[in-house]
Amino acid sequence: MATQRHTLIPGASFVDPKVLARIGNLELLARILVDGFINGIHKASSLGVSVDFAEHRGYMPGDDIRRIDWRLYARTDRYYVKEFEADSNANFSVILDVSKSMGFSSGGLSKLDYAKFLAASLTYLANQQRDRVGIVTFDSEIIERVPPSAKHLDVVFHTIDRAIAGRPGLFGDPLFRMTEFFKRRGILALISDFYEEPDIILSAVKQFRAQGHDVMVFHVLDPAELEFPYDTASSFEDMESGERIPIVPENLREQYKKLIEEHTLALAKSFTEQQIDYAVFNTSTPIDYALFAFLSARERMARVR
Amino acid sequence: MAFLAPLLLLGLAALAVPVLIHLTHRERGQVISFPSLMFLERVPYRSMRRQKIRNWPLFLLRCAAVILLILAFARPFFTDTTSLAGTLNGGREIVVLLDRSYSMGYSDRWQQAQAAAQEEINTLGPNDLATLVLFEQNAEIGARSSVNHASVYAAIARAEVGANITRFGPALQLAKSILEQSEFTEREVVLISDFQKNGWTGDEAVSFEEGIRLRPIPIDGTDASNVTITSVAFEREPFSAAEQVTAMARLVNQSDLNVTNLLVALELDGHEVATQLIDIEASGTATVSFDPFIVSEDQLRGTVRISDDALLQDNMFHFTVSSGQLVSVLIVKPDAATLDSSLYLENALAVGNTPTFVTETITVRDLNTDVLEGRSVVILNDTAPFDGPTGNALVNFVGTGGGLLAVLGESVRWTPEASDVLPGSFGTPTARLSSRSNVLGYVDYSHPVFDIFNAPRSGDLSSAQFFQQRPFTVTNPESVLARFADGSVALAERRIGQGHVLVWASTLDSYWNDLALKPVYLPFVHQLAKHLGKYVEPTEWHTTAQLLDVASMYAARGHRLEFGRDDPVAVAPTGARLPITGTDSSVFLELAHQGFYEIHTPGAVVDVPLALAVNADRSESDLATLDPQELASSVTGRAVTERLGNLVLHERSPEDAEEQQALWRYLLVAALFLLTAETVLSNQLSQRAR
Numbered sequence: 004m005a006t007q008r009h010t011l012i013p014g015a016s017f018v019d020p021k022v023l024a025r026i027g028n029l030e031l032l033a034r035i036l037v038d039g040f041i042n043g044i045h046k047a048s049s050l051g052v053s054v055d056f057a058e059h060r061g062y063m064p065g066d067d068i069r070r071i072d073w074r075l076y077a078r079t080d081r082y083y084v085k086e087f088e089a090d091s092n093a094n095f096s097v098i099l100d101v102s103k104s105m106g107f108s109s110g111g112l113s114k115l116d117y118a119k120f121l122a123a124s125l126t127y128l129a130n131q132q133r134d135r136v137g138i139v140t141f142d143s144e145i146i147e148r149v150p151p152s153a154k155h156l157d158v159v160f161h162t163i164d165r166a167i168a169g170r171p172g173l174f175g176d177p178l179f180r181m182t183e184f185f186k187r188r189g190i191l192a193l194i195s196d197f198y199e200e201p202d203i204i205l206s207a208v209k210q211f212r213a214q215g216h217d218v219m220v221f222h223v224l225d226p227a228e229l230e231f232p233y234d235t236a237s238s239f240e241d242m243e244s245g246e247r248i249p250i251v252p253e254n255l256r257e258q259y260k261k262l263i264e265e266h267t268l269a270l271a272k273s274f275t276e277q278q279i280d281y282a283v284f285n286t287s288t289p290i291d292y293a294l295f296a297f298l299s300a301r302e303r304m305a306r307v308r
Numbered sequence: 309m310a311f312l313a314p315l316l317l318l319g320l321a322a323l324a325v326p327v328l329i330h331l332t333h334r335e336r337g338q339v340i341s342f343p344s345l346m347f348l349e350r351v352p353y354r355s356m357r358r359q360k361i362r363n364w365p366l367f368l369l370r371c372a373a374v375i376l377l378i379l380a381f382a383r384p385f386f387t388d389t390t391s392l393a394g395t396l397n398g399g400r401e402i403v404v405l406l407d408r409s410y411s412m413g414y415s416d417r418w419q420q421a422q423a424a425a426q427e428e429i430n431t432l433g434p435n436d437l438a439t440l441v442l443f444e445q446n447a448e449i450g451a452r453s454s455v456n457h458a459s460v461y462a463a464i465a466r467a468e469v470g471a472n473i474t475r476f477g478p479a480l481q482l483a484k485s486i487l488e489q490s491e492f493t494e495r496e497v498v499l500i501s502d503f504q505k506n507g508w509t510g511d512e513a514v515s516f517e518e519g520i521r522l523r524p525i526p527i528d529g530t531d532a533s534n535v536t537i538t539s540v541a542f543e544r545e546p547f548s549a550a551e552q553v554t555a556m557a558r559l560v561n562q563s564d565l566n567v568t569n570l571l572v573a574l575e576l577d578g579h580e581v582a583t584q585l586i587d588i589e590a591s592g593t594a595t596v597s598f599d600p601f602i603v604s605e606d607q608l609r610g611t612v613r614i615s616d617d618a619l620l621q622d623n624m625f626h627f628t629v630s631s632g633q634l635v636s637v638l639i640v641k642p643d644a645a646t647l648d649s650s651l652y653l654e655n656a657l658a659v660g661n662t663p664t665f666v667t668e669t670i671t672v673r674d675l676n677t678d679v680l681e682g683r684s685v686v687i688l689n690d691t692a693p694f695d696g697p698t699g700n701a702l703v704n705f706v707g708t709g710g711g712l713l714a715v716l717g718e719s720v721r722w723t724p725e726a727s728d729v730l731p732g733s734f735g736t737p738t739a740r741l742s743s744r745s746n747v748l749g750y751v752d753y754s755h756p757v758f759d760i761f762n763a764p765r766s767g768d769l770s771s772a773q774f775f776q777q778r779p780f781t782v783t784n785p786e787s788v789l790a791r792f793a794d795g796s797v798a799l800a801e802r803r804i805g806q807g808h809v810l811v812w813a814s815t816l817d818s819y820w821n822d823l824a825l826k827p828v829y830l831p832f833v834h835q836l837a838k839h840l841g842k843y844v845e846p847t848e849w850h851t852t853a854q855l856l857d858v859a860s861m862y863a864a865r866g867h868r869l870e871f872g873r874d875d876p877v878a879v880a881p882t883g884a885r886l887p888i889t890g891t892d893s894s895v896f897l898e899l900a901h902q903g904f905y906e907i908h909t910p911g912a913v914v915d916v917p918l919a920l921a922v923n924a925d926r927s928e929s930d931l932a933t934l935d936p937q938e939l940a941s942s943v944t945g946r947a948v949t950e951r952l953g954n955l956v957l958h959e960r961s962p963e964d965a966e967e968q969q970a971l972w973r974y975l976l977v978a979a980l981f982l983l984t985a986e987t988v989l990s991n992q993l994s995q996r997a998r
Contacts, residue, residue, distance in 0.1 A: 105343075107341070107343040196344075198343060228343060233340065235338075239342045241342065243343075246345060248345060248348065258351045259347050262350060266347070
C-alpha cells in the first residue's frame with residue numbers, strides 16, 4: 004500500500020496512482036436509472052438524446068418535427084416520433100462510518116485509513132466519469148456532509164482527510180436522517196465495519212434502496228477481526244463502550260470466527276436480496292486488488308442484467 | 309452486643325474481594341483494545357467459566373475468616389447487664405489523693421507514699437473504680453476513673469515529686485467533684501500525704517456530702533531534721549568601675565536537734581568560691597556572710613548550698629546578681645553651712661543596702677561638671693547655684709537623666725536662672741513660731757515617693773511639725789506632690805529631659821522642722837533618692853509556680869520584645885526548651901522547676917540572654933504536721949464514717965466492658981484457625997488440580 008504523500012489537496016494522497024492504474028479502465032456504472040443533467044455514461048430515468056433507440060410514439064402537437072420518423076410515416080402514413088434512451092451523469096456519494104471501532108488496526112493500516120483509500124479512489128473514479136461527487140461521514144450522528152457536485156472533488160478529499168475515528172458509532176438514526184440528503188437518485192457507497200445486528204443494518208440501508216439509489220456496501224474488516232489471532236489470556240476492551248471482559252482466546256477462537264462468518268453471510272444474503280452490492284474488504288488485502296475485483300465483478304453483473 | 313469501633317465494620321465490604329475473585333476470575337495481564345465485544349460476549353464458554361464458583365467450602369471459609377477478623381478489630385462487647393453480674397455487689401469508687409509536694413522528697417517519704425497508694429489499688433475489687441489525683445499547690449488527675457487498675461497503678465509508679473508546696477484544698481475539692489458524679493453509694497477519698505501544717509489553713513471551705521468518706525494515710529517522717537536556706541541578702545559597695553557584693557545567706561534549723569559542722573558553700577557561675585562550717589541550734593537561725601565578690605554588668609549566677617540533708621530541695625538557694633544597683637548621691641551644702649546641716653541626710657542615706665547609697669558631701673564652690681560625673685542624684689541642701697556654668701552643668705545633668713533635689717532652707721537665694729530648673733519660684737522664709745506649727749496636709753500617695761506610706765500603719769507623715777518653710781509658687785498646679793496643712797506647697801516636681809527635679813520647701817535637718825527626728829524620715833529620704841536615682845529593685849530570684857511576664861522583664865532591662873520576630877525561648881533547669889509565643893506584651897512563663905531558667909531570643913538581631921534563678925517556696929520546708937483526723941473531720945463534718953453496703957448497679961463505660969470481656973481475642977483465634985484450614989484446603993485442591 005502506498006504511503007501518504009503531501010499534496011496540495013490533503014485528501015488526494017488517498018488516491019494512489021497504483022490503484023488508479025489498476026482500476027482506471029473500469030467504469031463505475033450505475034446499475035439502475037439515475038437522474039442527471041448532462042450527458043454521461045449512466046442510463047437516465049428520462050428519454051433523451053443518444054444513439055440508443057428506445058421506442059416510437061404517436062406525434063403530439065408541439066413535438067419537434069425533426070424527430071418524426073419519416074420512414075415509418077412512409078410505411079404507415081402516420082406521424083410517429085422516434086424516442087432514444089438518454090445517458091446521464093450521476094450523483095455519487097460516499098457514506099463513511101468514522102465510529103471509534105474503525106480506528107482499529109492490528110498492525111498495518113487502520114480500518115478507517117483503508118476506508119479512506121477506498122472512498123477516495125471511488126470518488127476520483129466517479130469524478131473522472133463526470134459524475135457529481137459528495138460524501139457524508141457519521142458515527143452516532145452525522146458529522147460532515149458534502150452535497151454531490153461536479154466541483155466538490157477537492158472538498159470531498161478534504162473531508163476524507165479530516166475524518167478521525169473518535170466516538171462510538173450507531174446505525175439506524177444517522178442513516179435514516181441521511182435519506183433526506185439524497186433526494187435525487189444516484190450511486191451510494193456505504194463503507195463501515197458493520198458492528199450491528201444485520202436486521203438493523205438492513206432496515207437502515209433499505210431506505211436508500213427504497214429511494215431508488217444504487218447502493219454499494221463495503222464491509223471493511225481487519226485480519227485480526229476475522230482470524231482472532233490472540234494467544235494469551237487478557238482483558239479485552241471494547242473500543243467504543245470501554246467495557247472489559249477477561250478472555251482466554253484459544254478457548255473461543257473457533258466460536259468467534261464462526262460468529263463473524265455468520266454475520267457477514269447474513270449481511271451478504273440480506274443485501275443481495277435487496278439488489279445491493281456487498282463485499283467484505285480485508286485490510287490486509289491490497290486495495291487495488293480488492294477494488295479491481297469488486298468493480299470488475301460489478302461490471303460483469305451489469306452485463307448480465 | 310455493641311462495638312467499640314463500629315466504623316471498622318465498614319471493612320465487611322472487604323468480603324467483596326473473595327466474592328469478586330470467585331465470580332469474575334479476572335485475569336491479570338495486558339488490556340487489548342478490540343473494535344467490538346459484540347461477538348465475544350456471545351461465546352457461551354467464557355461466561356460459564358466466569359460465573360461459576362468452583363469450590364464453595366473454600367469460598368465460605370475465606371468469607372468467614374474475613375468476617376471474624378473484621379469483627380475482632382471492631383472490638384465487640386456485650387451490653388446486656390445480666391452478663392455483668394459481677395458489678396452488682398460490692399462496687400465502690402475511690403479517689404487516691406497523692407501528695408507530691410517537694411517535702412515528700414524528704415528521705416524515703418515518696419517511696420512510702422507510692423507504696424501506700426499502690427497498696428490501696430491492690431485492695432480494690434475487679435469492679436471498683438479508682439481515680440488518681442496528684443496534688444501539690446494545684447491538683448491534677450493522674451489517671452481517670454477506671455476499672456483498669458493497672459493504668460492507675462502505672463500512673464502512681466510514673467509520678468514524681470514536684471517543686472511546689474502542699475495545698476490540700478484544691479485536691480479535696482477535685483476529689484469531691486469526682487465523687488459527687490459517681491453512681492456508687494460507697495465513695496471514699498484516700499489522702500496520702502505528710503500532712504504539713506502549712507498545707508491546711510482551715511479556710512478552704514471544702515465539705516464532703518453525706519456518703520463520701522475521707523481516709524487519711526499519713527506518711528511518717530521519723531527523722532524530721534531539716535536545715536533550710538530561706539534567703540540570700542546582698543550588700544553592695546562600689547569597687548572601681550564595678551561593684552563589690554557581699555552575699556549573706558540566712559539558714560533556719562527546722563528541727564529540735566542542734567546541727568553542728570554544717571558545710572555552707574557559695575557557688576558562682578558553677579564554681580565553688582567559698583565554704584564555711586557553722587553550727588545552728590535547735591529551731592534556731594544563722595546567717596552566713598561570705599567574702600565579697602566582684603560583679604560587673606553581666607549577670608552572675610550564684611548558688612548557696614549546704615551539705616545534703618534529707619530534704620534536698622531546700623538545701624540550695626539560687627540567685628542572679630549584676631551591677632548597677634548602687635545609687636550615687638552628691639550632697640551640696642552652702643559654703644557657710646553649719647557642721648550638722650547635712651548630718652541627718654548623710655546618716656539616713658548611709659543606712660540600708662536596698663539600694664546602697666554612696667554619698668559624698670561637698671560645698672557649693674566645689675560643684676563643677678567633673679564632680680557631677682557618675683552621680684545619680686544631686687541634693688542641693690539649702691543652696692541654689694543655678695547661675696553661671698554650674699547652673700548649666702546642673703541643667704545638663706538633669707536633662708541626661710540625673711535627679712535633683714532642691715532643699716529650700718535659710719541661706720538659699722532666688723536667682724532668675726532658677727526658674728529654668730525649678731517647678732516654680734520661692735519667696736522669703738515664713739516663720740510660724742508665733743502661731744501653730746504646720747504639718748503635711750496633702751500627700752499624693754499615687755506618686756512613687758509616697759506609695760510605700762499608702763498602706764495603713766506604714767508611716768505617719770503628718771506626725772512631723774514644721775515651724776518654718778519657704779513659700780513656693782508652682783507654675784503648674786499638677787506638679788505638687790505634697791502640701792502643708794495651710795495649703796502651701798511642701799514638695800513639687802518638674803521633669804526636665806530624662807531627669808526629675810524635686811523641690812522641698814523646708815529643710816531636711818532639725819532646724820525648721822522635726823521630720824528628721826520622726827521614724828518616717830529615713831524611708832522618706834530613701835524614697836526621694838530612689839525616685840530621683842530611678843532605682844528599680846532587682847529580682848535576684850523567683851519562686852516556683854510563679855507566672856513571669858517575660859515581655860515586661862525585658863522592658864525593665866531596656867529591651868522591647870517583638871513576638872513573631874524575636875521568638876523568645878526558655879530553657880528550663882531540666883533542659884527542656886519551652887517556646888514562649890504571644891502576640892502582645894502579656895505573655896507568661898510558668899516557673900515549674902527549681903534552678904536556673906535561661907531565656908534566649910534567637911530571632912533577635914542581638915540575642916539578649918536572661919537568666920532567672922528559681923527557688924522552691926520555703927514555706928514547704930517547715931515539716932510541722934497537723935493531725936490527719938482533724939483534717940478529715942473538718943472536711944467530712946463527722947468524726948466516724950459508716951461503711952455503706954448498698955447494692956449498686958453501675959453502668960460501666962464501653963471501654964471498660966470491652967476490656968474486661970476481651971471478645972476480640974477469641975474472634976482473632978477463630979479467624980487464625982479458619983485461615984490455617986483455608987491454607988491446607990487450598991493446597992490440597994491445587995495439588996489435586998495438577
